[in-house]
Amino acid sequence: MAISHTDLRPEPGSFRDPANRVFHAGDDVLRGLDARAAEEWRTLAGTEFFAALLAAGKVCGTEPADPALLPAGAGWTAALRHERIPFVSHPYEWSFSMLRDAALLHLEILRTALPAGFTTKDGSAYNLQWRGVEPVFIDVGSFTPARDGEPWAGYRQFCQTLLYPLLLGAHLGLDFQPWLRARVDGLDADQMRRLFGGARRLRPGVLTHVHLHGAMQSRHADTSTADTRDRLRAAGYSRELGLATVRGLEKLVRRLDPPGTASHWSAYQRTCGYSAGDRAAKEAFVAGALAATPHARLVLDLGANDGRYARLAARHAEYVVAVEQDPAVVDELYRALRAEGERRVLPLVMDLADPSPGGGWRSVERAGFADRAAADVVLALAVVHHLAIGRNVPLPEVVDFLAGLCAPGARIVVEFVHPDDPMARRLLANKPDGLFPDYRRDAFERLLGARGRIERRLELPSGTRTLYAVVVGG
């Protein structure tokens, strides 16, 4: 007998295709399919290409489930159960190489689907998620039988959410994250044309995918897509041509290199002045706090930099999300983690003083960072002074922010850099004297004590930094 979930919650980001919808029920991720989508799923499940993608982990784990688990009377004739993605992230939190690998996976999936008579209904960056540093295609509802003579319906979306942001990075050296964060549908060709004038038109992919694409869009704005499809079919558009387009896109995307600027933060770990003694003591303290939280599902490493502590955390926890502000540093970390084969750390680009807000329809389609984070351990090593002094965030708010990212009973491992530490002094030198009278160790300790139980504290040998392990609410 089917057990109905009472806490069934529709995924706010899955409403766009009415043929299917994702629901959460506890840790279960379910997908409801209407009659037509159910029929298509049965065909898809019997194909070799789909089985191969599943086996390789390129498509998220999917199995049939009991439709009785879904809301009755909503027209769902079949149900699927998906693998749970450990931490949902958004494309504007990814680094350049992450977005590029996500784009390449989307294209690979399309390239293997087309010869088997399937295509994807869309081409969005939001079709992809991460299992550590492995991209995963999650939108199983996007597969649909291809019709001969029709170009890819997802091409425009692919350009807007994947290709154009990559062109911004590779050709102009711009960080794409703010553009994607501001526009849920990505960048449009018209805006891109203005950025790529003059000789920039000649950069790879620009003339066709940006200028010609944009010109065609304006020229055919009033032509219906049904008419256009009929005309293209009559003119001889073939599946081979579709495949050639996908291969061309793959070739282009592979050629796009990340913007190569040595940034301030990538030198941070090397220049931030920890003595060997401080570093060893800090590592032992952090390892101790992690070991005291067995079976941690999620560790957040805030201000992860080169990922030293994220890697340490991965030895103790199921999954680590390493948050870092500088896209170039995250890109380096991503590539290093992939090279090492570390599969449990997800690096993300985010400014802690400006965490991802909710976005899209009613600001819930793309959940904000705080709504996604329920960590068992939060590591905040050498970040408090950047927020409190560098960004003027009041110290009590910093502590509240850290506590707000915690699951009940979680631990916070936090480093307080004393006002007389060289790094703190450097930040304070840029602000008027006496601006932060409350930035003191005793004040910080009181704030921690009000939100949890200080379990351990350790002053590092240099005497200018103190580490705390705090059990939230404990």
Next chain:
Amino acid sequence: MNHLAYLDAGSGSLIVQAVVGGVAGVAVAAKLYWRRLVDRFRRQPTDQR
């Protein structure tokens, strides 16, 4: 009814895919535009009547 089309693929975005598909694609695009041109001239005399 086209079940694929929950998304507006955009006519311009569909046509440009013929062109980016290489030589064979350019041929399809040329054919597409040739037909449009021929259609326009064929239609003209009837429009004037």
